[in-house]
Amino acid sequence: MASSSTEVAPVGLRREREVLTVALATGRHVVIEGPPGTGKSTLLRSIARENGRAVVFVEGNAELTPARLVGQFDPAQVLAEGYHPASFVDGPLLTAMREGGLLYLEELNRVPEETLNVLITVLAEGEIAVPRLGPVRAGPEFRLIAAMNPFDAIGTARVSQAIADRMCRVVLGYQDEPAEQDITRAVTGLNGQVVDLAVAMARATRTHRDVRMGSSVRGAIDMALVLTGLAELREEAVPARETGRDAAYAALSGRIRIADGVDRTPESVIDELLDALWPTDDPPPDGSGKAEGPPAPPAGFRPRSRPGRDRAGRTQGRAQLAAQHAA
Secondary structure (H helix, E strand, O other): OOOOOOOOOOOOOHHHHHHHHHHHHOOOOEEEEOOOOOOHHHHHHHHHHHOOOOEEEEEOOOOOOHHHHHEEEOHHHHHHHOOOHHHEEEOHHHHHHHHOOEEEEEOHHHOOHHHHHHHHHHHHHOEEEEOOOEEEEOOOOOEEEEEEOOOOOOOOOOOOHHHHOOOEEEEOOOOOHHHHHHHHHHHHOEOOHHHHHHHHHHHHHHHOOOEEEOOOHHHHHHHHHHHHHHHHHOOOOOOOHHHHHHHHHHHHHHHOEEOOOOOOOHHHHHHHHHHHHOOOOOOOOOOOOEOOOOOOOOOOOOOOOEOOEOHHHHHHHHHHHHHHHHO
8 A cells, every 4th residue: 555654845836935945045034834734844845955955853842942942061971071062962953053054943833932032143143142152153054944833823822023023934825626636646656536535525624614724635645545445455346435434534533623612523524525525326436546647537426516616617627637647
């Protein structure tokens, strides 16, 4: 069975790639803002590889103290030798500053304020004064790239104006349906109507009236893999609708955030969407083929129109995707 661990180059995002590339080349620090699964880290790592830049990764959370970000003296060495530079263990910030690399700080708005305050001087002056160690100057290629999800307010805080004023901002949104289908095919190695169904289900969760935050393309990837695997396990030549429901529950229910004040479960939303996209009287999706070329013409599963999206627009999107494969 195909694996979802394959890292693929970002699909689309041409404008965002150009802006981020130029911002880094001109010495700017950048915050990349967008919901989960829009390719923030993939985009940065792709640009870093192309330019031969090292990336130092640090996860932002409430436990990221200034000492963990900057570094600290090793207690055992301090007891034996005192406060010498050799006794200092660099944290991710100093590592990136000394090497002139990219410090990628995820979940910027989950980092405690006292830790973010450490970054102000680094962003403004390119250096930091560490007690008992002295000043550390950043290499000329050092850049801070922060990422944040503006739609998940739980456990987050407002980023201060002192930080925001020292960084450029690049906003990423969800990609269009053909692009998400391309991503799902590339990661899973699957093709055809199973991919179409998985992508349609994931996208539909984002516009449902009772959902505060829907699934990213990662949910589509997981649903395609789980649906195909379950059909194989259950020896179904084509996936049964119950198998599709089980796969959708597993892949999407944990990624859906129900709107405040709405008394329903993610599973009930999935049932509603599945009824709209795969009615009980429709044939099942073709569960065969690996990705060996363009998807076969729809013969069974056909996603029905969703609110805010007419059939003509969907047909045009499929025609564009077919033209891309033909080219």
